[in-house]
Amino acid sequence: MSSTAEAAAAPATLSVPSARAWRGLPSLALAIVAVLVASSFAPTSGYILNMVMQAATYAIGVAGLVVVLGYCGQISLAQAAFFGLGAYGVGIGATDYGLPFLVALLIGVGVATGFGIALGLASLRLGGHYLAMVTISFQQIVTLVLTNWIGLTHGPDGIKSIPRPSFPGLHLDRGDHYLALCLVVLMVVTWYAWRLKTSRLGRAMQAVRDNEIAASTCGIDVFRTKVLAFGISALLGGLGGGLFAGAFAYISPDQFAFGESIVLLTMALLGGVQSPFGALLGTTLLVLLPEWLRFLKNIYLAVYGAAVILIMVFLPDGLWGLVTNRLRRATPIEGTVPPLPLLSQRASASGEPALEIAGLAKHFGGLKALDGVDLTVRRGAVHALIGPNGSGKTTFINVATGLYRPTAGRIRLAGQDLTAAAPHERTRRGLARTFQNIRVFRGMTVLENVMIGAERPGNDIAEQPAAVVGRALAALDFVGLRGDANRLVGTLSYGHQRYVEIARALAGNPHVLLLDEPAAGLNMTEKGELGALLRRLKGHGLTILIVDHDMNLVEQVADHITVLNFGRRIADGSPRDVLSDPDVIAAYLGEPRENALA
Numbered sequence: 383m384s385s386t387a388e389a390a391a392a393p394a395t396l397s398v399p400s401a402r403a404w405r406g407l408p409s410l411a412l413a414i415v416a417v418l419v420a421s422s423f424a425p426t427s428g429y430i431l432n433m434v435m436q437a438a439t440y441a442i443g444v445a446g447l448v449v450v451l452g453y454c455g456q457i458s459l460a461q462a463a464f465f466g467l468g469a470y471g472v473g474i475g476a477t478d479y480g481l482p483f484l485v486a487l488l489i490g491v492g493v494a495t496g497f498g499i500a501l502g503l504a505s506l507r508l509g510g511h512y513l514a515m516v517t518i519s520f521q522q523i524v525t526l527v528l529t530n531w532i533g534l535t536h537g538p539d540g541i542k543s544i545p546r547p548s549f550p551g552l553h554l555d556r557g558d559h560y561l562a563l564c565l566v567v568l569m570v571v572t573w574y575a576w577r578l579k580t581s582r583l584g585r586a587m588q589a590v591r592d593n594e595i596a597a598s599t600c601g602i603d604v605f606r607t608k609v610l611a612f613g614i615s616a617l618l619g620g621l622g623g624g625l626f627a628g629a630f631a632y633i634s635p636d637q638f639a640f641g642e643s644i645v646l647l648t649m650a651l652l653g654g655v656q657s658p659f660g661a662l663l664g665t666t667l668l669v670l671l672p673e674w675l676r677f678l679k680n681i682y683l684a685v686y687g688a689a690v691i692l693i694m695v696f697l698p699d700g701l702w703g704l705v706t707n708r709l710r711r712a713t714p715i716e717g718t719v720p721p722l723p724l725l726s727q728r729a730s731a732s733g734e735p736a737l738e739i740a741g742l743a744k745h746f747g748g749l750k751a752l753d754g755v756d757l758t759v760r761r762g763a764v765h766a767l768i769g770p771n772g773s774g775k776t777t778f779i780n781v782a783t784g785l786y787r788p789t790a791g792r793i794r795l796a797g798q799d800l801t802a803a804a805p806h807e808r809t810r811r812g813l814a815r816t817f818q819n820i821r822v823f824r825g826m827t828v829l830e831n832v833m834i835g836a837e838r839p840g841n842d843i844a845e846q847p848a849a850v851v852g853r854a855l856a857a858l859d860f861v862g863l864r865g866d867a868n869r870l871v872g873t874l875s876y877g878h879q880r881y882v883e884i885a886r887a888l889a890g891n892p893h894v895l896l897l898d899e900p901a902a903g904l905n906m907t908e909k910g911e912l913g914a915l916l917r918r919l920k921g922h923g924l925t926i927l928i929v930d931h932d933m934n935l936v937e938q939v940a941d942h943i944t945v946l947n948f949g950r951r952i953a954d955g956s957p958r959d960v961l962s963d964p965d966v967i968a969a970y971l972g973e974p975r976e977n978a979l980a
């Protein structure tokens with residue numbers, strides 16, 4: 383493992399997520415010019431034009447699914463409803479009320495976004511299949527309203543003669559010009575969704591998708607992130623639907639029914655729901671495939687269905703995933719980012735209280751997992767919390783970090799009362815943790831995992847994208863994993879995934895670091911390396927509370943030890959005093975520790 387000083391000296395040479403806001407803009411501009419030129423050759427009306435127009439508008443809606451499902455992991459079976467809300471916004475606004483197309487589009491998109499945010503709010507209490515049920519219900523309600531509120535929506539007859547926008551100098555009433563508009567919007571949306579993935583918000587979404595609990599303890603407001611994902615997804619759905627209404631001049635409720643939501647979802651999954659390019663590919667294929675297969679006459683639908691099923695079964699990342707997984711291995715390492723020094727706010731071992739816990743209790747029904755525990759971690763100290771299995775150590779960390787609500791007691795960090803604070807708020811104030819059972823973000827690279835730690839709200843560099851990369855690299859360097867920065871974290875060994883968790887916590891420059899059984903599951907060599915790592919951390923003056931059963935490790939690093947038994951504190955003091963305490967020997971050690979008595 384290399385030192386922090388080395389990290390600062392040697393620039394990293396890695397393929398890193400770029401922080402530049404304008405990244406990809408030149409390519410976007412070129413693509414827009416190419417599309418404008420190509421669309422001048424497109425037919426002004428007819429079957430082919432309609433098909434391309436359908437693919438373009440659908441793909442905008444499918445990009446929304448990439449955000450909510452691909453990035454944030456929230457199932458939505460109501461994308462056609464948002465698409466319909468956008469379409470009816472344009473249809474009703476521009477036809478019945480004579481509003482300019484753009485105003486009607488804004489209203490449709492606004493209504494769709496509003497309902498998307500409302501659905502996101504439902505995700506506060508619901509997840510998994512319950513959330514899926516809510517989205518299906520919403521979809522059915524929208525279909526019912528579109529069909530039965532005849533006074534507003536024209537009912538099953540639908541809305542006819544929807545005008546297209548008119549701008550001076552542009553003939554958007556012509557099919558080829560309107561197609562160019564749709565394609566330009568599609569490209570901007572695709573670029574946005576692609577950039578979103580490597581932005582701070584996009585990383586937060588992916589962290590929520592991969593592990594909500596770990597995300598919250600990295601300072602991510604999980605609920606807000608989900609609501610944003612639903613809002614963005616609905617916005618894109620509404621935008622696609624609004625342009626669809628202008629494209630075909632006629633809309634009816636059956637075009638936005640539940641079956642269409644399944645079609646949109648299939649498009650996203652088939653192409654690759656984790657990439658807007660995949661969504662584009664999937665949409666294009668599913669619009670074109672039925673046409674290509676028409677020569678099969680009666681059996682074409684069966685062949686189409688079988689093709690979709692086969693692709694989904696054998697390519698879980700979709701067609702785009704197949705391409706990018708190959709590219710990931712082939713991409714040469716590029717880009718240079720100077721790593722930042724780690725732990726910029728070196729703690730002085732001043733001994734003042736950093737984390738103060740008073741009278742902490744946690745009861746699970748009749749079980750008192752914690753029963754009035756007092757514990758003070760002092761600044762700059764390594765404090766060990768030990769005790770037999772089931773004595774309440776992990777519960778203590780879960781209550782301290784906000785994952786469990788305490789039954790009684792108070793928690794203060796650097797003098798501030800955090801007893802009622804949410805987990806992400808505690809992280810914001812500088813409390814970091816690792817988990818007994820590793821919780822890394824499996825869909826992301828090692829570097830991205832650690833960047834999420836560096837982006838902890840409240841961290842000094844959280845708002846500076848380049849510095850976030852630098853800090854993450856420094857943290858990886860500290861744990862000896864910089865060379866693995868671009869690997870998917872799930873491909874690392876168990877021990878190295880633990881180091882990624884530690885690096886993620888370190889990158890946030892925490893005031894207090896809670897380590898829950900960091901040696902669990904490590905082999906002897908890895909335990910030796912962990913001991914060296916903890917000693918180096920101690921050398922930096924970082925304030926640490928460590929829970930572990932490995933007494934050799936504890937003795938190497940602890941300045942102070944607290945012992946729990948049946949949820950109660952039975953000893954607290956210097957290692958020498960605690961490890962020779964008869965109660966501790968009886969309850970936990972079994973025999974006196976030689977080193978402690980030496």
Ligand SMILES: Nc1ncnc2c1ncn2[C@@H]1O[C@H](COP(=O)(O)OP(=O)(O)OP(=O)(O)O)[C@@H](O)[C@H]1O
Pocket residue numbers: 746749751769770771772773774775776777778818
């Ligand atoms: N969510 C929960 N619901 C009910 N009981 C729980 C819950 N979490 C922990 N417990 C119980 O609380 C007690 C303390 O568990 P805890 O995991 O905190 O112990 P521990 O000291 O960390 O044990 P170990 O060293 O084995 O990890 C145990 O009896 C456990 O079964």
